[in-house]
Amino acid sequence: MNIEQQPAVTARRTAHTSLRLALAAACMAAACHMAYAQNAPVFAKVGESVITSEQYEAAFQQAARGKFYHGNPSEAAIAQLQREVLQKLVDEALLHAEAQRRAIAPDAAAVQKVIAGYDERYKDSAQWKANRGKVLPDLEAKLERDNVMEQLTAQVKNVPAPTPEQLQKYYDDHKDKFTSPEQVHIRLILLKVDPSAPKAQWDGAKEEGAAIAKRLRAGADFAELAHLHSGDDSAKRGGDMGYIHRGMLPEAAEKAIDALQPGGTSDAIVLLEGVAVIRLEARKQPVLNPLAAVRQRAQDLYVRDAGEQAWTALLAKLRRDTPVQLDESRFLPLAANTGDPAPAR
Known part of the structure; x- marks a missing residue:
């Protein structure tokens, strides 16, 4: 592995590629988004819309499977998720009511294109053919709601391009976005050791690294020692890594570099x-690029940020102006010091 690729340990979940799971996911998602016309206990009332207990439970179970995939959650974590799920359902109801007020209708062609994709993907599947008629109504309803939300989002976030004055102010207020980060030109000798190797092997590599550092400080040629000892791809260039941005190296390496002056050599660093x-x-050193050189990027970022602000402002207004009644009697209590807000009322 090249040292430029900072080591990271990431949890990867198995992809849900089977048709059975695809159908189940479609049904679950549809259940969470069905029209509020079921004869079921009311969990929340959002304006004229109703969220039933069944809808909430389906949404909570789906969220819990995703968030608590790796273990048993604490009561505090469950309490927080309960409120997050309810808030999401409340917001969805608020936004779909807003879409109705704007007379936004589903794009039938776009919905049918997605369904055609399912038909093409599973054209040879007997299971899809057997379940298509049962799954399709709920799936189509969900796709229509998703499409309406996409249209609403596009409408709200479609803000005008900034005036020259607005763009200048945005640039002045966000100079960090237009500053090229510090770069360092380094040479590297990497004594490769398998992470699972025994301690004696690691100790031997550390001793060898310390000896190499000592020889370099005594005047030995870096390129020559890199050719002889380094297991990194840069060895063929005499260890020359060129200029590297901050954040491209492991933390231990960056910490060592921070302590060096140009021409200085580090101690042996364990990676x-x-x-x-x-x-x-x-x-x-970091360099602030002039507005003239980053104008298009500044315009794009302005429009993106202004669109997000418009969306946030709309949701805040809907929460503020719409009466919401909630049944939180089955919720676990929040920890006293969380500071997390309850669902909007």
Whole structure:
């Protein structure tokens, strides 16, 4: 592994590729979004819309499976998720009511295109053919609601391009977005060690790394030692990594580089993939790019941020102006010091 690729351990979930799970997911999602006309206990009333207990339970179970995939959650975590799920359902009801007020209708062609994709993907599946008639009404209803939400989102976030004055102010207020980060020009010698190797092997690599660092400080040629000892791809270039942005190296390596002056050589550094010795050749300070050089990026970021602000403002207004009645009697109590807001009323 090249040292430029910072080690990271990520949890990966198995993809739900089987048709059986695809159908189940479609049914679950549809259940959460069905019209509020069921003869079931009312969990919340949002304006004229009703969220039933069944709808809430289906949404909560789906969210819990995703969030608590790896273990048993605490009561505090469950209490928080209960309120997050309810808030999401409340917001969905508010937004769909707003879409109705704006007379936004589903794009039938777009919905049918998605359904045609299911038909094409599972054209050879007997299971799809057997279940299509039962699944399709709920799936189509969900796709229609999703399409309406996409249209509403596009309408709200479709803000005009900034005036020159607005763009200048945005640039002045967000200079960090237009500043090229610090760059360092380094050379590297990496003594590769398998992460699972025994301690004796790691100790040997650390001793060898310390000896190499000592030789370099005594005047040994870095390129020559890199060719002889380094297991990194940069060895063929005499260990030359060129200029690297902050954040591209493991934390231990960056910490060592921060302590160096140009021409300085680090001690042996223990990394996930082995032991490294680094020489700092040069350092480029952060540079603020002039507005003229980043104008298009500034315009794009302005429109994006202004659109997000418009969306947030709409949702806040809907929460403020719409009466909401909630049944939280089955919720676990929140921890006293969470500071998390209850669902909007």
